[in-house]
Amino acid sequence: MEFDPDYAAIALAYQDELEAEADVIIALTHIGYDQDRRLAEAVDYFDLIIGAHSHTTLSQPVVVNGTPIAQTGSNLRNIGELELLYDDETEEVTSVSGQLTSVSSLTDVDEAVQAVIDGYKEEMEDVLGKVVGYSNTGLTRDGRYTSDAPLGNFWTDAMRDFADADIALTNNGGLRESIPAGDVTLNDIYKIEPFANEIMVIEMTGEAIEEVIAFSYSRDNRNQIDLQTSGLHYEIITGMTGNYLDANLTVSGEPIDPEATYKVAVADYIGTGGSGYNFEGEVLQETVGLMTAAMEQYALALTENGQALDYTSEGRISIKVDPTAPNPGEIIGATNTGLYSVNKLKQDVGIGNLYTDALRTKTNSDFAS
Numbered sequence: 001m002e003f004d005p006d007y008a009a010i011a012l013a014y015q016d017e018l019e020a021e022a023d024v025i026i027a028l029t030h031i032g033y034d035q036d037r038r039l040a041e042a043v044d045y046f047d048l049i050i051g052a053h054s055h056t057t058l059s060q061p062v063v064v065n066g067t068p069i070a071q072t073g074s075n076l077r078n079i080g081e082l083e084l085l086y087d088d089e090t091e092e093v094t095s096v097s098g099q100l101t102s103v104s105s106l107t108d109v110d111e112a113v114q115a116v117i118d119g120y121k122e123e124m125e126d127v128l129g130k131v132v133g134y135s136n137t138g139l140t141r142d143g144r145y146t147s148d149a150p151l152g153n154f155w156t157d158a159m160r161d162f163a164d165a166d167i168a169l170t171n172n173g174g175l176r177e178s179i180p181a182g183d184v185t186l187n188d189i190y191k192i193e194p195f196a197n198e199i200m201v202i203e204m205t206g207e208a209i210e211e212v213i214a215f216s217y218s219r220d221n222r223n224q225i226d227l228q229t230s231g232l233h234y235e236i237i238t239g240m241t242g243n244y245l246d247a248n249l250t251v252s253g254e255p256i257d258p259e260a261t262y263k264v265a266v267a268d269y270i271g272t273g274g275s276g277y278n279f280e281g282e283v284l285q286e287t288v289g290l291m292t293a294a295m296e297q298y299a300l301a302l303t304e305n306g307q308a309l310d311y312t313s314e315g316r317i318s319i320k321v322d323p324t325a326p327n328p329g330e331i332i333g334a335t336n337t338g339l340y341s342v343n344k345l346k347q348d349v350g351i352g353n354l355y356t357d358a359l360r361t362k363t364n365s366d367f368a369s
Contacts, residue, residue, distance in 0.1 A: 005029060008042035015045050025087065026050060026092055033058075035070060040064035048084065061098050068096040092283040101216040128187035135309040139179040141192075143313055144172045145224040150311035151175055151192065152228025153248055155291075158298035160230040163265035163288050164200050166251065167209070167231040170267045170291075171216075173274060175228070184309055186315040189295050197291045204281035207258040210249055212279060218244040219276055225317055228274075232256070237319045239325035267291065 008130055011027070018025050027046045029036055032054035040049060044065060051071045057078065061068035072080040082098040152175060160168035174197060176349040179188045204212075213234050223242040235248040248254040256262075261281075268287060270277040287316040339351040359368035 007035060007039050010044075011039065011043045014207075015043075019045060023091060024048075024084065029053075032056075033069070036069050036071075037064050037149060040067040040069060043067075046098055048082070050080075050082075053188075057100070059100055061096055068098075070098055072100060072325065078102055079106075126188065128185060130186045131183045132186060133184045133303040133309040135179065135181055135184055135311075137308075137310045137312065138181040139184070139192075139309060139311055139361075141172075141175040141178050144228065147225065147313050147318060148228060148316035149175070150313060151178060153230065153314060153316060154309060154311045155192075155295060156228050156230035159199050159267075159291070161267045161298050162294035163199050163285075165201060165231070165265035166262040166266040167229065169212070169227045169229055169232070169238075170217075170276075172226050172228065173272050173275065174175060174269065174291075176268055184299060185294075189292050190298075193291045193295070195269070198268045198287040199265050199289060199291060199294060200268045200272060200283065200287055201285040202264050202266060202281045202283050203261050203280050204258040204264050204279060205258065206249070206260050206262065207265065208280040209256060209262065210247065210258065212277065213247050213249060214244060215277065217247070219296060225319070229316055233316050235320055237320050237322055239327060240321060241327055243328045245322060247326055252274045339362050 024047050027049045029049060030052045033051060033056040037050050038053040044067065046067050049069045051065055051069060053081055055074035056071045057073035057306060058071050061070045070080055070082060072078040078096060078100040080100055082096065084093050085251065087094050137150065139154050141149050141151045143149050143311060156168040156170055158203050175192060176194060177191045177194060213227065217223065217236050223244065231251060233250045235247045236244065239245055266279055276316045302309060314366050337350065339354055341351050343349060344352060356368040
């Protein structure tokens with residue numbers, strides 16, 4: 001399934017139809033706060049945008065180009081309350097106000113609803129309480145943006161084993177929690193992967209895999225690791241500013257062959273274009289099963305073999321800085337001393353002096369701060 005990333009174009013295409021059918025038009029999005037702001041700049045017929053994805057906490061609606069934007073944060077920490085005032089004569093929303101209420105501050109309980117919840121919890125305790133293994137180290141996702149993470153290594157090993165693939169890849173955004181040391185239960189597995197994502201298998205050339213790795217690090221100018229891996233080791237080479245230069249990829253200790261093909265297991269979210277990924281190749285299987293099933297099966301197999309679910313950061317992924325590489329962008333000057341911010345709390349510093357001098361010149365002011 002493919003989605004058009006031009007959100008404004010899609011919204012504008014439906015403007016006439018929506019305005020003809022509705023008095024109040026609210027956009028419910030899941031594209032992140034930055035994209036919501038861009039949408040509001042480009043589209044002016046929404047009365048309100050209620051967003052998600054970026055986990056942005058807005059204590060009250062933020063108005064962009066006349067359109068209020070609301071978002072409550074994440075993990076049910078807050079409940080958002082919004083009030084829209086509508087003028088029957090002008091047939092317009094005249095104001096939008098709102099606030100957040102912390103869920104932790106709520107004390108009243110609806111007994112009927114609580115009874116339903118307790119029933120489901122009791123029903124699932126036997127299932128989710130199933131112990132699938134034991135970990136002395138725990139399976140943490142920490143460090144995932146700079147290297148391979150213990151949880152990422154376990155996760156992708158399970159994917160590769162389940163799909164009988166050469167390589168397995170999954171994105172950091174899918175690693176939602178860490179698993180502490182001790183018994184590992186099915187509940188832990190579902191906590192770290194609550195989306196019911198599935199594993200798809202794609203036959204890809206080494207060149208196509210290299211392109212995916214390059215994109216994964218540099219996408220949206222993030223300059224950070226995004227893909228955890230099994231079967232593939234990769235080293236990202238950057239300049240001094242963190243900009244992507246190149247990557248060294250190896251499979252079974254040998255440099256990846258650009259012309260050879262590899263069987264790659266990937267999370268179906270990114271395999272079908274999520275987060276902008278393009279896994280170019282032949283789809284061998286659209287799904288071989290759920291991520292959770294793969295991790296459960298792999299954990300049980302290790303346990304039956306007498307192995308604990310102990311993982312560390314193994315060096316599957318690394319970043320190397322090339323200090324001789326040119327900095328990106330247009331050269332606008334040079335410095336013999338550098339421009340530093342050290343001791344900025346005690347005195348004026350080089351970067352601060354340059355910044356304020358530039359402000360004063362740009363605004364033709366007597367002083368700048």
